[in-house]
Amino acid sequence: MKSSSLKDKVVIITGSSRGIGKAIALAMANKGARVVINGRNAKKLEAARQALLAQGHSVLAVSADVGNYADCQLLVAQVVSTYGQIDVLINNAGISMEGAIADTEPKVFERVLHTNIMGVLLPTKAALAYLKNSKGSIVFTGSIAGYMGLPNYSAYSASKMALTALVQSLKIELAGTGVHVGINYVGFAENEKDKTYYDARGNLQKMPVRKQFKRMPMEQVAYYFVKSIEHKTYKQTLSTIGKFTRFMQQYFPALFEWLMIRKWKQQQKLKHTDNV
Numbered sequence: 001m002k003s004s005s006l007k008d009k010v011v012i013i014t015g016s017s018r019g020i021g022k023a024i025a026l027a028m029a030n031k032g033a034r035v036v037i038n039g040r041n042a043k044k045l046e047a048a049r050q051a052l053l054a055q056g057h058s059v060l061a062v063s064a065d066v067g068n069y070a071d072c073q074l075l076v077a078q079v080v081s082t083y084g085q086i087d088v089l090i091n092n093a094g095i096s097m098e099g100a101i102a103d104t105e106p107k108v109f110e111r112v113l114h115t116n117i118m119g120v121l122l123p124t125k126a127a128l129a130y131l132k133n134s135k136g137s138i139v140f141t142g143s144i145a146g147y148m149g150l151p152n153y154s155a156y157s158a159s160k161m162a163l164t165a166l167v168q169s170l171k172i173e174l175a176g177t178g179v180h181v182g183i184n185y186v187g188f189a190e191n192e193k194d195k196t197y198y199d200a201r202g203n204l205q206k207m208p209v210r211k212q213f214k215r216m217p218m219e220q221v222a223y224y225f226v227k228s229i230e231h232k233t234y235k236q237t238l239s240t241i242g243k244f245t246r247f248m249q250q251y252f253p254a255l256f257e258w259l260m261i262r263k264w265k266q267q268q269k270l271k272h273t274d275n276v
């Protein structure tokens with residue numbers, strides 16, 4: 001059997017104590033990579049480390065806030081002192097929000113934009129010299145919410161749209177260095193039961209299971225991430241709904257907007273009926 005190009009590579013996955021990041025870590029480890037998992041909550045991170053160890057994988061867990069540059073530098077320093085190199089950085093950590101702009105507290109916008117934008121810029125900057133040295137890969141977890149500003153998810157959509165600009169800038173800046181830059185636009189994926197989001201007031205709420213859409217299993221999302229690194233793809237859209245959103249936004253933007261307005265008005269009407 002042909003061995004994967006990921007064998008023995010040192011792969012950092014930010015935001016990998018649960019959810020998509022944890023699934024990516026397992027998929028990379030299954031390819032023989034030495035994975036570095038990350039998150040802020042040390043207890044949850046340790047549980048994820050134990051789960052990977054129990055499956056016989058080599059794993060380093062580093063608790064760090066990707067929105068803090070000193071933390072990102074410590075993360076990189078710990079990886080380099082353990083493994084001596086960094087081959088892949090997957091900028092996956094992200095947080096979500098829900099609420100119309102009119103109803104949402106400014107601190108919610110700030111938190112989401114900071115984590116989802118600075119939280120990919122800072123780890124990238126901290127690890128860049130090592131990734132240039134290894135001619136490695138930097139891959140971002142995008143979202144189909146980054147194709148169009150979605151109602152109720154404004155800051156989240158804006159943060160995910162910003163990733164496209166960051167990836168474009170980085171790709172040009174790194175041209176000729178041998179570093180691969182890519183982004184995977186994830187559609188609706190399965191959530192872990194303890195996934196949370198910020199409501200309009202800034203309180204963390206449990207993310208409900210979204211039954212109205214077919215959700216891609218996290219393992220399948222992870223499979224596409226592995227492929228994107230093995231094949232050094234630039235942009236990849238996952239899931240049928242993701243491809244549909246991209247197509248509509250690109251070729252029928254006015255029709256797509258009309259559909260979104262119709263749906264938004266229906267939701268507002270339902271909300272109003274629920275409240276009376």
Ligand SMILES: NC(=O)c1ccc[n+]([C@@H]2O[C@H](COP(=O)([O-])OP(=O)(O)OC[C@H]3O[C@@H](n4cnc5c(N)ncnc54)[C@H](OP(=O)(O)O)[C@@H]3O)[C@@H](O)[C@H]2O)c1
Pocket residue numbers: 014015016017018019020021038039040041042044064065066067092093094095115119141142143144186187188189190191192195196
């Ligand atoms: N699920 C979907 O349907 C979907 C669709 C499109 C895109 N995405 C994107 O996929 C990524 C992962 O989503 P998910 O659904 O797996 O979310 P999740 O279950 O909430 O997991 C998020 C992970 O990020 C970590 N994290 C959050 N803020 C962090 C910070 N400041 N520093 C370090 N780690 C941090 C969390 O750990 P701590 O809380 O302990 O820090 C956790 O490990 C996100 O970028 C999200 O936007 C998800």
